[in-house]
Amino acid sequence: MTLRIHRPNVVVGLPDAVLFDIDNTLYSYEPAHQAGITAVRSKTERLFDITADEFDLAFKKARSDVNGRLGKTASSHSRLLYFQSMLETIGLGSQVLLALDFEQTYWRTFLSHAVLFDDVKELLDDLRIAGIPTAIVTDLTAQIQFRKLVYFGLDRYFDYCVTSEEAGADKPDPAPFRLALQKITPKGSGIWMIGDHPTKDIRGAREHLGAVTLQKLHRGVNVGKEGEAPDCTFTAFADVRHLLTTLQAGVRRVANY
Ligand SMILES: [Mg+2]
Numbered sequence: 001m002t003l004r005i006h007r008p009n010v011v012v013g014l015p016d017a018v019l020f021d022i023d024n025t026l027y028s029y030e031p032a033h034q035a036g037i038t039a040v041r042s043k044t045e046r047l048f049d050i051t052a053d054e055f056d057l058a059f060k061k062a063r064s065d066v067n068g069r070l071g072k073t074a075s076s077h078s079r080l081l082y083f084q085s086m087l088e089t090i091g092l093g094s095q096v097l098l099a100l101d102f103e104q105t106y107w108r109t110f111l112s113h114a115v116l117f118d119d120v121k122e123l124l125d126d127l128r129i130a131g132i133p134t135a136i137v138t139d140l141t142a143q144i145q146f147r148k149l150v151y152f153g154l155d156r157y158f159d160y161c162v163t164s165e166e167a168g169a170d171k172p173d174p175a176p177f178r179l180a181l182q183k184i185t186p187k188g189s190g191i192w193m194i195g196d197h198p199t200k201d202i203r204g205a206r207e208h209l210g211a212v213t214l215q216k217l218h219r220g221v222n223v224g225k226e227g228e229a230p231d232c233t234f235t236a237f238a239d240v241r242h243l244l245t246t247l248q249a250g251v252r253r254v255a256n257y
Helices: 029-047 052-070 079-090 096-112 120-129 142-151 174-184 198-209 237-248
Strands: 017-020 134-138 160-163 191-195 212-216 232-234
Touching: 017 174, 029 052, 029 096, 052 079, 079 096, 096 142, 120 134, 120 237, 134 142, 134 174, 142 160, 160 174, 174 198, 191 198, 198 212, 232 237
Parallel strands: 017 134, 017 191, 134 160, 191 212, 212 232
Antiparallel strands: none
């Protein structure tokens, strides 16, 4: 068992709705990203007289330029804009056809290396059976986030989906959280947020929704501290299923495992 309840007085009953992050919460982001970027790097090395280091520097600069210009918006994460800017940085102009090609290569490779964590579907089944509505609250553009959900076979598992493109701002802005709540119209105020990011998911959902926060931990994820400290941490979704079962059975006080 890997679930730890840090604030037992907060985790006292079944939720009225559960919100989920996608990236690095439902699957491990880093291996998928590394595979995607490696595929584009190899392509760039084949096409141009460019070393791996030059590619990495140009990509890093492009990403930082786009992030700096667009701030906390969905398009600040756009791989299409990163690759366009990277090609410009290398001195090749905008190269729109190539930017599109790199974007496709990146996401195709990314998805083929993204592995859904165990028991995500089973947990969503449990929630559906218990009549508890669910929604995705995720940063980035709708096109790729919808593709990820379809790729994982999760498109029919969630009642609603909110992206930062649709909401107009990335988490922890209140906009995506409020939009999710507006779509779900839950029966009560007991909202759970399951995510990996201390600032975006934990602080965001607590500040804007008063949510009970569950942080998914795995390699590379640090537990939030102080105002970003989660109410619960877990490493396996099976343990969230167990927590629900326990709460459903009316057990008010759940000991730490
Ligand atoms: Mg995340």
